[in-house]
Amino acid sequence: MIRIAVLVSGRGSNLQAIIDNIENGYLQAQISVVISDIGDAFALERARKHGINAVHIDPGIFASKDSYEAEVLKVLDSYNVQLVLLAGYMKILGKALLNAYNSRILNIHPALLPAFPGLHAQEQALKYGVKVAGCTVHFVDEKLDGGPIIIQKCVEVKEDDTTQTLAERILEQEHKIYPEAIKLFAENKLRIEGRKVKIIK
Secondary structure (H helix, E strand, C coil), X not given: XXXXXXXXXXXXXXXXXXXXXXXXXXXXXXXXXXXXXXXXXHHHHHHHHCCCEEEECCHHHCCCHHHHHHHHHHHHHHCCCCEEEEECCCCCCCHHHHHHCCCCEEEEECXXXXXXXXXXXXXXXXXHCCCEEEEEEEXXXXXXXCCCEEEEEEEECCCCCCHHHHHHHXXXXXXXXXXXXXXXXXXXXXXXXXXXXXXXX
């Protein structure tokens, strides 16, 4: 059973989807620890409610990003984490974490990458006038929202959509494809070949 850490900064709806899929038997995995850079992130409450270790590491008390990430790594190591998931984690990862968990960090992004990376992806999509938006699960590398793509799901953009209504419909699909990607990883069915991720049937 694969041991997972989830890094969060906010309410943790994708964390909840992962927990639900573990509890219903879809995912053969264990969330060993949830780590947040925000002390009052609701995601930490979600973790505690399900008996999962919840840790707040405050970046503000560290002299540098490197020393903060060294503390994150120490916690990950203490729980023998095999896979790191970013779920609304609002910090860009540095080299220490990327090197320690090379090809073992996944992220979910509310856009069809490589379109609309970074913050406010749904707002970016609406302003651009796209007819189709969506979400992407990808491996994390040094480029912001730039790692190899595992799964994407399309969502139609409606004429009367607001940022909020579009975000809600995209989020519904996020909750489906993130557990799917985790399952593929846990079952060793993902192969990275250059920019492409091959799914082994």
